[in-house]
Amino acid sequence: MYELKKLSRVYPKGRGKVAALSGVDLDIPDGEFITVQGLTGHGKTTFLLMLGALDKPTSGKIIFDGKDLGAMPESQLVDVRAQNFGFIFQNYNLLPTLTAEENVEAALVPLRIPTAERRARSTAALTEVGLGDRVGHFPSEMSGGEQQRVAIARALVKEPKVILADEPTGNLDEVTSLEIVALMEKLWKQRGMTLVLVTHDTKVARRAPRTAVITKGKLTMRDNRAPKVGTQGPPGTAKPAGAPKPT
Amino acid sequence: MYFRYLGRELRRRARSAALVAIGLALGVGLVITVTSYAAGVKAAQGQVLSSLYGVGTDLTVTKPPTAGTGGPFRFSGTPSSSAQAGQSFAQDNLTSAGGLTTIPASDVSSISNLKGVAGATGALALSSVHITGTFTGGFGPGASATPTPTPTPTPAPTTTASASPSASGSGFGISTFSVDGIDPTEPGLGLLSGPNIASGASVVQKWFSDVQSGGSSDQTLALVSSAYAKQNSLKAGSTITISSTSSSTSFTVLGVVSVTETDGADIYIPLSEAQSLTGDTNDVNTIYVTADTANDISTVQAEIQKALPSVTVTSASNEASNISGSLSTASNLANSLGLGLSIAVLLAAFVLAVLLTIASVTRRVREFGTLKAIGWHSRRIVGQVMGEALVQGIIGGAVGIGLGVAGAFLVTKISGPLTATVGATGLGSSAPSGFGGGGGFGGGGGGFFGGASPGAFSSAPAGFARTFATSNHSVTLHMTAPLSLEVFGVAAGLAIVGAIIAGAIGGWRAARLQPAVALRRVE
Ligand SMILES: Nc1ncnc2c1ncn2[C@@H]1O[C@H](COP(=O)(O)OP(=O)(O)OP(=O)(O)O)[C@@H](O)[C@H]1O
Numbered sequence A: 001m002y003e004l005k006k007l008s009r010v011y012p013k014g015r016g017k018v019a020a021l022s023g024v025d026l027d028i029p030d031g032e033f034i035t036v037q038g039l040t041g042h043g044k045t046t047f048l049l050m051l052g053a054l055d056k057p058t059s060g061k062i063i064f065d066g067k068d069l070g071a072m073p074e075s076q077l078v079d080v081r082a083q084n085f086g087f088i089f090q091n092y093n094l095l096p097t098l099t100a101e102e103n104v105e106a107a108l109v110p111l112r113i114p115t116a117e118r119r120a121r122s123t124a125a126l127t128e129v130g131l132g133d134r135v136g137h138f139p140s141e142m143s144g145g146e147q148q149r150v151a152i153a154r155a156l157v158k159e160p161k162v163i164l165a166d167e168p169t170g171n172l173d174e175v176t177s178l179e180i181v182a183l184m185e186k187l188w189k190q191r192g193m194t195l196v197l198v199t200h201d202t203k204v205a206r207r208a209p210r211t212a213v214i215t216k217g218k219l220t221m222r223d224n225r226a227p228k229v230g231t232q233g234p235p236g237t238a239k240p241a242g243a244p245k246p247t
Numbered sequence B: 001m002y003f004r005y006l007g008r009e010l011r012r013r014a015r016s017a018a019l020v021a022i023g024l025a026l027g028v029g030l031v032i033t034v035t036s037y038a039a040g041v042k043a044a045q046g047q048v049l050s051s052l053y054g055v056g057t058d059l060t061v062t063k064p065p066t067a068g069t070g071g072p073f074r075f076s077g078t079p080s081s082s083a084q085a086g087q088s089f090a091q092d093n094l095t096s097a098g099g100l101t102t103i104p105a106s107d108v109s110s111i112s113n114l115k116g117v118a119g120a121t122g123a124l125a126l127s128s129v130h131i132t133g134t135f136t137g138g139f140g141p142g143a144s145a146t147p148t149p150t151p152t153p154t155p156a157p158t159t160t161a162s163a164s165p166s167a168s169g170s171g172f173g174i175s176t177f178s179v180d181g182i183d184p185t186e187p188g189l190g191l192l193s194g195p196n197i198a199s200g201a202s203v204v205q206k207w208f209s210d211v212q213s214g215g216s217s218d219q220t221l222a223l224v225s226s227a228y229a230k231q232n233s234l235k236a237g238s239t240i241t242i243s244s245t246s247s248s249t250s251f252t253v254l255g256v257v258s259v260t261e262t263d264g265a266d267i268y269i270p271l272s273e274a275q276s277l278t279g280d281t282n283d284v285n286t287i288y289v290t291a292d293t294a295n296d297i298s299t300v301q302a303e304i305q306k307a308l309p310s311v312t313v314t315s316a317s318n319e320a321s322n323i324s325g326s327l328s329t330a331s332n333l334a335n336s337l338g339l340g341l342s343i344a345v346l347l348a349a350f351v352l353a354v355l356l357t358i359a360s361v362t363r364r365v366r367e368f369g370t371l372k373a374i375g376w377h378s379r380r381i382v383g384q385v386m387g388e389a390l391v392q393g394i395i396g397g398a399v400g401i402g403l404g405v406a407g408a409f410l411v412t413k414i415s416g417p418l419t420a421t422v423g424a425t426g427l428g429s430s431a432p433s434g435f436g437g438g439g440g441f442g443g444g445g446g447g448f449f450g451g452a453s454p455g456a457f458s459s460a461p462a463g464f465a466r467t468f469a470t471s472n473h474s475v476t477l478h479m480t481a482p483l484s485l486e487v488f489g490v491a492a493g494l495a496i497v498g499a500i501i502a503g504a505i506g507g508w509r510a511a512r513l514q515p516a517v518a519l520r521r522v523e
């Protein structure tokens, strides 16, 4: 579904330029789970912004479902995002004035879904992430892990084709991190959507069949299924190549 | 969702939202207060003009004093060189009020013959001054005497005077009153026309018919103002004597009249009597004119001016600019200061609204970036920002209307009764009046001899005449501050416009926001 061709993103920096991404060629088939790793400032977020049509390449192409995202005007990109992409951020990015349920509902607002259905779906999504009893709570009343669950519910409530998560566990302790990653994996398996997960944690990265390693804007793919001595993930967590079919 | 999100956001930044609403409310309140105050002042002016010039009068024709002649007061009886110390003197003067130049009575009929004129009547407004005093010293031979009336008991002859009537000993006294000579054949016009009479309408009617019927004794019937009657213990049947330098006539008081909210003249006598007292048998100094229709007024005004180039024709609207006193202060206040203040406050409120809205958008960069990332169109975000601003504007407008009503109420309470004086301007600048060959009565214009220095008979502008005019045409009335729905609408509309401007600027900034930039921001 994703075809990246010689994709580059150059930012002006001071008098010079920074190639946050340079010459990225990559195909991501439907329903794949990919993790992204790399050192700080090497282009992981930029890569995710490209996939989410939140930023445009300076050269090269990014084709999603046959559409060239780089060539589309912002007004159309908004609708593409509303229908297809669910974002999960390191800082959760919940709206502080809205309750958990309303935060989730906000993702359905652009889709012109009737209010009653919006509420029902939002509550269902929150129940799915284990927050069925917290629908009326405000972000300030929840822990980081709970807030991130709300963010996950918000990302998946519209049943997007792709979930893009930028260091979703970066602010969480190890136990909570594992819970969150496990939750995302479970949802990915159940729903068969594409999941792209940026993480600093190699243990987490290795749970995906493939990892995109970005070094100074250059992307190389690492296959986690080829066992290496001492670097194998926990038993049963490695996934077969390809995507599980949607149920 | 829209309203919940909007309401929550406003509640979150309640203080800044309240500040914006209060700012707008203050602006709206001021606009309403000032507008209603100005309307009240305007109404008061209209009331003043109609009471001073008569509801039946559209135009007033006068001839301004010419320089060097007809000062407000002329002491024609220069003390003779044979005056002795200790000798007392008394002097009566009857002059054209405010030094107005006389107009031939024939002009009255030529004006009434003009097209569009419904009627015209002449009147002779006079001021009487009665002076008594005692000379304290002899007049030196050849001295050009400039006597000094000094209100202090100390004899204080000035440098140039070898003799002065002074306050030492018996003192120096002045009494004044105003007299209007009125044409009894035109009862429907001028100051004593029906709508202007507060009380005594029947006696005025009787006066007009008695004087018109024209027995010689009827010609010496007078009306006195209630204030003057009280002051001098006059009632129907009393006799009053009006004197000029050359003649003197006794009048029988027919009754007491009070003119609507004005002091009017102190005494009203038939025009012919007034004319013979002053010796100007064929002259008047004020002509009251009514036009056929209100639309004709300016045409008639122009025609009179064309026919009689030397006169001044004033309409009620011209006259508004001649009103002085606290009413004119109120009018200026409402027009300049009030308007300026409310514009300033409104502008400040607008700026405050814009700045705080921008601040709120800037603080919510990440929030809006998130919304854009999850598929919210810019216009939805702009709508949200606009809605927030609009609610502030509506609250501000509503509170402002309340403030405005309270303000208008307070203004009428605080301002109390207003006074207005018509015609003082121009009179004060009348020519230096002679007194024993010297200048006019001095003084800072505040009153008789007010702040007079030694040698007070200077040629300073006659503060004297001013006092006269004031006593003649001064009105006291109570302020109203009428409120209208229209004003509410406009004022509240201003608040909403201000809010929309703020919302539009804030929304524009939110719309321009790049979601990627917003999401990179770590707080
Ligand atoms: N708007 C921008 N203007 C200029 N340079 C930018 C901009 N955004 C990113 N960069 C630069 O692009 C490079 C890649 O940034 P990016 O955020 O993709 O890194 P990252 O791998 O996500 O880092 P981290 O692990 O710290 O999140 C960095 O050098 C960064 O400074």
Ligand SMILES: [Mg+2]
Residues within 6 Å of the ligand: A044, A045, A046, A166
């Ligand atoms: Mg990053």
